[in-house]
Amino acid sequence: xxxxxxxxxxxxxxxxxxxxxxVESNSxxxxxxxxxxxxxxLFIQLSNIPTATGSSFLQLGNNLLLASVYGPRxxxxxxxxSKAVLKITFHSSPFLSSRQTESTFNNNNNNNNNNxxxxxxxxxxQIVNSVILSTLETACSNLILLDQxxxxxxxxxxxLINTDKSTKFIELLSLIHTAVNLALIDSGISVKNFPSSxxxxxxxxxxxxxxxxxxxxxxxxHSDIYDNDDEKDLQNEExxxxxxxxxxxxxTNIKSTLKDSIDDAIKQSRALRSELSQFCYNKL
Amino acid sequence: xxxNIENVQLKGVIxxxxxxxxxxxxxxxxKYIKAGxxxxxxxxxxxxxxxxxxxxISRYDISLLNDGKKINELTTVIGSSSIKCGGxxxxxxxxxxxxxxxxxxxxxxxxxxxxxxxxxNDDKNEENEEIDNILGGNLINKNGCVYPVIEIAKGTTGxxxxxxxxLGEKLYETILHSGLINREELKVDVGLKSIDENGNEIILRGxxxxxxxxxxxxxxxxxxxxxxxxxxxxxxxxxxxxxxLSDTKLPEVYLxxxxxxxxxxxxxxxxNINIQSYDLVCDSVKYRKLKLRKDRICWSSTFGIVDLSxxxxxxxxxxxxxxxxxxxxxxxxxxxxxxEGEAENNLSKRxxxxxxxxxxxxxxxxEKGNGSRITTDIIKQALELSQVRAKDMIPKF
Numbered sequence: 001x002x003x004x005x006x007x008x009x010x011x012x013x014x015x016x017x018x019x020x021x022x023v024e025s026n027s028x029x030x031x032x033x034x035x036x037x038x039x040x041x042l043f044i045q046l047s048n049i050p051t052a053t054g055s056s057f058l059q060l061g062n063n064l065l066l067a068s069v070y071g072p073r074x075x076x077x078x079x080x081x082s083k084a085v086l087k088i089t090f091h092s093s094p095f096l097s098s099r100q101t102e103s104t105f106n107n108n109n110n111n112n113n114n115n116x117x118x119x120x121x122x123x124x125x126q127i128v129n130s131v132i133l134s135t136l137e138t139a140c141s142n143l144i145l146l147d148q149x150x151x152x153x154x155x156x157x158x159x160l161i162n163t164d165k166s167t168k169f170i171e172l173l174s175l176i177h178t179a180v181n182l183a184l185i186d187s188g189i190s191v192k193n194f195p196s197s198x199x200x201x202x203x204x205x206x207x208x209x210x211x212x213x214x215x216x217x218x219x220x221x222h223s224d225i226y227d228n229d230d231e232k233d234l235q236n237e238e239x240x241x242x243x244x245x246x247x248x249x250x251x252t253n254i255k256s257t258l259k260d261s262i263d264d265a266i267k268q269s270r271a272l273r274s275e276l277s278q279f280c281y282n283k284l
Numbered sequence: 285x286x287x288n289i290e291n292v293q294l295k296g297v298i299x300x301x302x303x304x305x306x307x308x309x310x311x312x313x314x315k316y317i318k319a320g321x322x323x324x325x326x327x328x329x330x331x332x333x334x335x336x337x338x339x340x341i342s343r344y345d346i347s348l349l350n351d352g353k354k355i356n357e358l359t360t361v362i363g364s365s366s367i368k369c370g371g372x373x374x375x376x377x378x379x380x381x382x383x384x385x386x387x388x389x390x391x392x393x394x395x396x397x398x399x400x401x402x403x404x405n406d407d408k409n410e411e412n413e414e415i416d417n418i419l420g421g422n423l424i425n426k427n428g429c430v431y432p433v434i435e436i437a438k439g440t441t442g443x444x445x446x447x448x449x450x451l452g453e454k455l456y457e458t459i460l461h462s463g464l465i466n467r468e469e470l471k472v473d474v475g476l477k478s479i480d481e482n483g484n485e486i487i488l489r490g491x492x493x494x495x496x497x498x499x500x501x502x503x504x505x506x507x508x509x510x511x512x513x514x515x516x517x518x519x520x521x522x523x524x525x526x527x528x529l530s531d532t533k534l535p536e537v538y539l540x541x542x543x544x545x546x547x548x549x550x551x552x553x554x555x556n557i558n559i560q561s562y563d564l565v566c567d568s569v570k571y572r573k574l575k576l577r578k579d580r581i582c583w584s585s586t587f588g589i590v591d592l593s594x595x596x597x598x599x600x601x602x603x604x605x606x607x608x609x610x611x612x613x614x615x616x617x618x619x620x621x622x623x624e625g626e627a628e629n630n631l632s633k634r635x636x637x638x639x640x641x642x643x644x645x646x647x648x649x650x651e652k653g654n655g656s657r658i659t660t661d662i663i664k665q666a667l668e669l670s671q672v673r674a675k676d677m678i679p680k681f
Binding site for chain 2: 007010011017019062064068093094159162
C-alpha cells in the first residue's frame with residue numbers, strides 16, 4: 001500500500017502538482033505552425049555523450065530529444081542467444097504534463113465543475129508510449145544486423161526533454177525515429193542501410209474533408225536492389241516500420257490512397273536521407 | 285615436475301599507455317604526476333572550464349520559432365539549466381508543487397526521522413533551543429529546500445544507483461543548510477479568482493479573501509540528468525541546480541471561487557483532509573522570480589589528494605620497480621583540482637568546499653580516506669583555491 005520511494009527525497013507526498021489553465025488558443029497560429037513542421041530547421045549534434053557508443057541530440061522548434069545507444073555489450077544470460085538482444089527505453093520528462101490527463105479549466109462554463117479531465121483531447125496530439133516503443137522496436141530489429149552480435153545486448157535510450165503543444169504526436173514520432181536512426185549511425189553498429197523517417201501528409205487523399213489531411217509516418221531504408229529509373233526505384237524501398245493514425249473520417253478509399261501516400265512519403269524520405277547522409281559524411 | 289617449474293620463465297608484458305590506463309589506472313596516475321602533469325594534461329591546480337547556460341526549456345522561455353505563443357503550455361518546468369564540462373553534460377529542470385504549510389513537516393517526519401525535519405514548537409525548552417541555535421536554528425522554518433532527483437545515464441535501466449541517491453541527498457542537505465532559499469520566498473500568496481459586477485475577471489488577495497484560511501507553500505522539485513560521466517559529479521550538479529534555481533519563476537496561484545466553498549471532512553478520524561478538493565490553479569502567464577539569497581550562492585570545488593611516497597627515486601628502466609615504503613621516504617601530498625578520469629575518481633582522500641568567493645564557506649567536507657594524514661597546508665591550499673574559483677565562476681550564474 002505504501003509506495004513511498006524511500007531511496008530518494010521526492011518531497012512531501014501530499015503536494016499538489018501545478019496545474020495551469022490553458023490559454024485560449026488561437027487556432028490560426030496552430031495551423032500555421034503545423035504546416036511548417038517539415039520546413040523548420042533541424043539541429044543535430046552527434047556523439048555528445050562520450051560514455052555511450054553512439055548518441056544524437058535533436059532540436060526542432062521546442063522539441064528536444066536525446067537518443068543514445070549503448071552496446072553491443074556482452075550479455076551473461078544462461079541461454080545462448082544467436083542474435084543480439086535489443087532493449088529500447090523511452091523516457092519523457094516527468095514535468096511534461098501528460099496530454100492524456102491534462103486538466104482544463106474553463107471559467108465561462110460554471111456548470112461543468114469538478115471535471116478536470118478533459119476527455120476530448122485531440123487524439124492527434126496525445127503521446128502514446130506504446131506506439132513509440134512498438135514502432136521503435138520493429139524499426140530497430142529490422143534495421144540492425146542483430147545476427148552479427150551473438151551473446152550480446154544493445155540498449156537504446158530515448159530521452160524526450162521538451163516538446164510543445166503544437167507538435168502532433170506523429171511528428172514527434174518521426175523525430176524520435178530520426179534521433180534513434182542517427183544515434184545508431186553514430187554508434188557504428190552494423191545496420192542494413194542508411195535509414196530515414198518522415199511524416200508525409202498527403203493532401204490529395206481527402207480533399208473533400210477540409211482540414212484533416214491524413215498523415216502517414218514511415219521509417220525506411222533503401223533495399224539492395226537499385227533501379228536507374230526514379231519512379232521504378234520507389235519500389236525498392238524497404239519499410240522498417242510505419243504508423244497511420246486512426247483517422248476520424250471514414251476513409252472508404254483508403255487502399256487506393258495508401259499506395260500513393262506511401263510513394264509520396266518515400267520520395268520525401270529519400271530527400272531527407274540524402275541530406276542526413278551528407279551531414280553524417282561530413283562529420284567523418 | 286620440479287624441472288618443469290624451473291623452466292617457467294616470467295615474461296615481461298608491455299602495455300601501451302592507453303592499455304595501462306585501463307589495467308592499472310593508479311600506476312598511470314603516479315607516472316603522470318611524477319612527470320608533473322595529470323592524465324588529462326592539466327596542471328595540478330588547474331580547473332576544468334565549465335560552460336553554464338540556461339537551457340531555455342521552461343514554460344516561460346519564449347521560443348523564437350513558435351512566434352504565436354508566449355509560453356510553452358505543455359510543460360510545468362519553471363526553470364532550467366544546462367552545463368557542459370569536458371565530456372559531461374548536465375540538464376537540470378525545475379518544477380514545483382503546492383503543499384499546505386502545516387502538512388509538510390508531518391509528512392516528512394513520517395518519511396524520514398531526520399533531526400532537521402522534526403518541528404515541535406509546543407514543548408520547546410531552553411536546552412533544545414540552544415541545540416537549535418548551534419545547528420543553525422530551526423532550519424525547516426527558515427530555509428527552503430529543493431527535492432532533487434539525479435539521473436546518470438549509464439545505459440542501464442533499473443532502480444537508482446548508490447551514486448544517484450547519494451548525490452541527491454547531498455544536494456538536498458546542501459541547499460537546505462546553506463539557506464540559499466528563504467522559506468518565506470516559497471510562501472504562496474493565494475488569490476481568489478472571481479468575476480466582478482461588470483463581468484470582468486478579478487483576482488482578490490490578502491484581506492479581501494476571507495475564505496482562505498490555510499496557507500500554502502511551493503515545493504520545488506529538480507531533475508538533474510547527467511550524460512557522460514568523467515569524474516565526481518557533485519560540483520557540476522550543484523552548479524546546474526543553482527543556475528536552474530536562479531532561472532526559476534514561480535507562477536501566481538489563485539483559488540477558484542466556485543470551489544472554494546467546498547468543504548472537506550475534518551475531525552480526528554479523518555485527519556487526512558483531501559486538499560485536492562481545493563481547486564488551486566496557477567496563472568498561466570503571470571509569475572514572479574524566485575529570489576535566492578545572493579550571499580549564499582556558492583561554488584562547489586572538490587579536490588583530491590594524491591600521496592607520492594617516493595618522488596626522489598629514479599625509475600630503473602626495464603626493471604620492475606617495487607616501491608617499498610619505509611619511514612625515511614619523503615611523503616608528499618599533492619592537491620588535484622576538478623578530478624577527472626577513473627584514476628583520479630578513485631582517490632579516497634578528498635576535500636569538498638562550497639565557497640561564496642568572499643571569504644565565507646557554507647560547507648567544507650574532508651574525507652580522510654586511506655594513506656597519510658591530511659595536513660593543514662593542504663586544507664589551506666584547498667580553501668584558497670576554492671575561493672579563487674568561486675570568485676571566478678559565481679558571476680556566471
